[in-house]
Amino acid sequence: xxxxxxxxxxxxxxxxxxxxxxxxxxxxxxxxxxxxxxxxxxxxxxxxxxxxxxxxxxxxxxxxxxxxxxxxxxxxxxxxxxxxxxxxxxxxxxxxxxxxxxxxxxxxxxxxxxxxxxxxxxxxxxxxxxxxxxxxxxxxxxxxxxxxxxxxxxxxxxxxxxxxxxxxxxxxxxxxxxxxxxxxxxxxxxxxxxxxxxxxxxxxxxxxxxxxxxxxxxxxxxxxxxxxxxxxxxxxxxxxxxxxxxxxxxxxxxxxxxxxxxxxxxxxxxxxxxxxxxxxxxxxxxxxxxxxxxxxxxxxxxxxxxxxxxxxxxxxxxxxxxxxxxxxxxxxxxxxxxxxxxxxxxxxxxxxxxxxxxxxxxxxxxxxxxxxxxxxxxxxxxxxxxxxxxxxxxxxxxxxxxxxxxxxxxxxxxxxxxxxxxxxxxxxxxxxxxxxxxxxxxxxxxxxxxxxxxxxxxxxxxxxxxxxxxxxxxxxxxxxxxxxxxxxxxxx
Ligand code: ADP
Numbered sequence: 441x442x443x444x445x446x447x448x449x450x451x452x453x454x455x456x457x458x459x460x461x462x463x464x465x466x467x468x469x470x471x472x473x474x475x476x477x478x479x480x481x482x483x484x485x486x487x488x489x490x491x492x493x494x495x496x497x498x499x500x501x502x503x504x505x506x507x508x509x510x511x512x513x514x515x516x517x518x519x520x521x522x523x524x525x526x527x528x529x530x531x532x533x534x535x536x537x538x539x540x541x542x543x544x545x546x547x548x549x550x551x552x553x554x555x556x557x558x559x560x561x562x563x564x565x566x567x568x569x570x571x572x573x574x575x576x577x578x579x580x581x582x583x584x585x586x587x588x589x590x591x592x593x594x595x596x597x598x599x600x601x602x603x604x605x606x607x608x609x610x611x612x613x614x615x616x617x618x619x620x621x622x623x624x625x626x627x628x629x630x631x632x633x634x635x636x637x638x639x640x641x642x643x644x645x646x647x648x649x650x651x652x653x654x655x656x657x658x659x660x661x662x663x664x665x666x667x668x669x670x671x672x673x674x675x676x677x678x679x680x681x682x683x684x685x686x687x688x689x690x691x692x693x694x695x696x697x698x699x700x701x702x703x704x705x706x707x708x709x710x711x712x713x714x715x716x717x718x719x720x721x722x723x724x725x726x727x728x729x730x731x732x733x734x735x736x737x738x739x740x741x742x743x744x745x746x747x748x749x750x751x752x753x754x755x756x757x758x759x760x761x762x763x764x765x766x767x768x769x770x771x772x773x774x775x776x777x778x779x780x781x782x783x784x785x786x787x788x789x790x791x792x793x794x795x796x797x798x799x800x801x802x803x804x805x806x807x808x809x810x811x812x813x814x815x816x817x818x819x820x821x822x823x824x825x826x827x828x829x830x831x832x833x834x835x836x837x838x839x840x841x842x843x844x845x846x847x848x849x850x851x852x853x854x855x856x857x858x859x860x861x862x863x864x865x866x867x868x869x870x871x872x873x874x875x876x877x878x879x880x881x882x883x884x885x886x887x888x889x890x891x892x893x894x895x896x897x898x899x900x901x902x903x904x905x906x907x908x909x910x911x912x913x914x915x916x917x918x919x920x921x922x923x924x925x926x927x928x929x930x931x932x
Contacts, residue, residue, distance in 0.1 A: 452928055454481060454488040455586035455610070457572045459549060459565070459595035461490060462703075463528055464498040467549065468754065469700070469836050470593055470617045473667070476703050479530040480921035489584070490527055491575060493568050493595075494538035495549055499523065502534060509580040513570045515634045516563070517541045520571050522580055537571040562629040565653060569598035576603055576610050586610045588928050591661065594623030594654040601639060601656035611931045614657030616666040618833050619675050619682055620758065623653030648683065658687055663931055664695045665924075667834035668855035672697030680831055698924060699858055700834045701917035707816075707840050714816035719845075721911045727845060730821035737817065738805025740778050747777045747897050749890065750822035750846070752815050752837055755785030755793070760828035760851065760881055765792050767828075767886040772800050775894065779804045780822060782814050819844040824893050828878075828886045832856045838875070842910035847903075848875040849886070849893045859915075863896060863906065874910040 460466055462475030474490065481488040492498055499505065502525045509522040520539040527534045537543070542564040551557055558564065571580075576599065578585035589610045591599050600612040630640055630651035639645045645655045658664060666672045674680040676689045688695060705711075709727075710720045716733035717726030728744045735742045749768070753759045761783070768779050781793055781804070790808050797806040807814055819825070825841035827850045834855035838848040842859070850856040860875040867873035876896075878889040896902040 450929070450932075452486050452588055452925075452932070453584065453586040454478075454486055454588045454590060454928065455491060455572070455576055456481075456488055456590045456592075457491045457596040457599060458592045459493060459568070461492055461498075461527065464492065464501050465495050465549060468618075469667075469834065472703065472836055473615075473617065473700055474592065475527065476701060476917045477921060477924065478527065478532045480701070480917035481925065482530070482532055483918065484921055484925055486925065489533040489535065489586075491535040491537065491572055493543045493549065493564070494521075494523060494536035495543050496546065498536055499538065501528060502526075502536060503528065505536065507538075508535075508582060511571060511574055511580060513567060515632075516567050516570075520567060522571065522575070522582070535575065537568055539567055542567055561623070562625040562633060562651070562653075565595040565623065566598055566633045566635075569596060569602060569656075572596060572599040573602040576612075577606060577608075587932060588613060590615065590924075591657055593617050594621055594652075594657070597623060597653040597656035597658075598635075599656070600660040601645060604660040611663075611928070612661045613663050613665060613927070613931070614661035616654075616657075616664065616675070616833070619654075619666075619680070619684065620831075621654075622647070622682065622684075624650040625653075626650060654684075655687070658684065658691065662694065663927065664688075664691060665927070666695070666697050667700050668858045669697035669699070670857040671831075671833045671854035674831070674854060696927070697858075698920055698927070699855060700836065700839075701920040702836055702839045702843065702915045704843070704916050707819075707843055709820055709844050712816055712820065714813045715820050716817065719820075721845075721908065724845060724907070727820060730817055731823075732821075734780055734805075734817050734821035735778070737814065738780050738807060739802070740780065740805045741802045747775075747824070747894055748780060748822045749777055749824045749826060749894075750780045750782075750818045751826045752782045752818055753827075755783045755789035757786075758830055758832075759783075760830055760886070761785070761789045761793070763828045763881060763883050763886050764826050765789070765796055766883045767890060768804070769796065769799075770883075770887055771890060771894075772803060777803070777894065780818050781806045782809075782811060782818055784808050784810060819846055822846050823897055824849055824890070826886070826890065827851070827856060828881060829853060829856060830881045835859070839915045842874055842913055843915065845907040845911050847893060847896070847906045847910060849890050850875060850877050851881055851886075852877040852879055861909075863892070863902065868902065868905055871905070871909060874906055874913065
């Protein structure tokens with residue numbers, strides 16, 4: 441009994457490796473997780489530290505940094521300096537791998553301004569993984585040894601492979617945030633990396649004639665997690681597995697799902713600095729002012745009575761942007777409604793969205809680009825939030841929507857299935873309904889589901905229940921961090 445108690449209170453050293461973290465650099469949900477989970481683990485009194493590539497914008501935003509190590513890796517140009525500081529706004533120690541030849545480039549971490557991947561991404565993220573492995577094995581002279589190495593997505597996938605046969609290595613965990621991104625490179629790239637030859641094998645890191653970074657994590661990590669329980673099951677099927685379903689099925693006893701949290705300080709309608717008016721469950725008055733502000737900002741007719749449907753996200757097939765645009769064209773013909781859309785991505789989706797705006801002036805507002813401010817205002821001001829994703833490992837926007845009293849309309853997949861309870865007479869009566877969901881990624885299903893949601897908006901009892909149920913849910917990082925901590929403890 442005493443032994444168990446001591447074990448449960450044990451502090452752990454955790455090295456959290458990621459290629460992006462809010463507020464230093466962000467292209468998607470991975471940055472939200474990496475910016476939130478390490479501070480939440482520190483709140484739980486664990487010594488969690490974060491390691492990131494030293495992109496110029498990350499170095500600039502990190503502020504005070506000091507050089508704590510200089511690492512040399514054969515085959516790479518110049519030393520990789522380890523800069524130490526703090527993740528802004530937190531007490532999380534931060535290590536930035538400063539290797540200018542590889543990371544000192546403006547803009548996107550993965551792509552050049554022409555939209556093509558950087559030609560040397562394999563070298564860039566192999567170097568990053570080598571640095572992670574050095575810190576993981578306490579070989580960087582920092583006098584700090586992690587018990588847990590927690591890697592995230594393909595950019596860190598090589599690290600578990602590099603340490604798997606080392607004595608006294610930390611327990612390794614690899615989290616899949618999106619299996620669609622695997623870090624696949626041709627054979628010559630593998631040769632350029634001077635890695636142990638045995639890694640080029642189908643049961644290791646070869647994948648149909650390519651070198652797969654993500655397989656490093658999937659094959660060699662002691663445990664694999666993904667960001668929702670449903671996605672952890674889905675990726676073991678052909679439909680969602682991208683050819684890795686066999687491997688994931690094989691590792692199913694070491695594969696589990698932990699739902700992401702959301703940053704409840706940034707995403708808090710009571711204090712959100714981006715809003716026109718703050719509001720809470722006790723006083724929802726401000727929501728309408730935000731709606732009027734959004735209508736003004738996006739060139740929509742200013743009228744609080746017209747239902748405002750919204751979407752924020754990357755304009756890619758995964759998110760079902762095509763389904764939204766087709767469904768909205770039909771719905772705009774049938775009903776007096778409005779659409780506010782924010783995002784950027786594939787050019788044809790952007791053009792299609794702008795065309796819809798041109799066809800329905802005053803009813804459709806489209807903003808192509810990235811805007812935190814507009815994202816917050818839309819979550820607050822809209823009446824419904826559409827998320828008809830073809831797959832969705834976790835999804836954050838549906839949770840923001842719940843917290844902002846904006847019922848989500850989602851496809852039942854991945855994290856959307858795990859967070860949204862469809863509105864039926866039964867779920868309403870049980871006080872569980874918080875949104876609307878449908879099964880197949882078809883336009884007709886999205887239209888029918890959105891119609892149900894629009895009908896609910898006009899039924900005070902239904903609408904109030906959904907707002908109450910959504911706004912009172914707990915999606916804090918503390919809940920997720922406790923689940924990760926339990927897992928770390930089990931693995932040790
Ligand atoms: P994914 O990681 O697949 O892009 P998520 O829903 O998990 O999707 O997370 C997306 C994050 O990026 C959310 O925080 C969302 O608000 C934000 N986001 C996406 N596109 C934009 C945009 N154009 N402007 C502002 N925020 C955006």
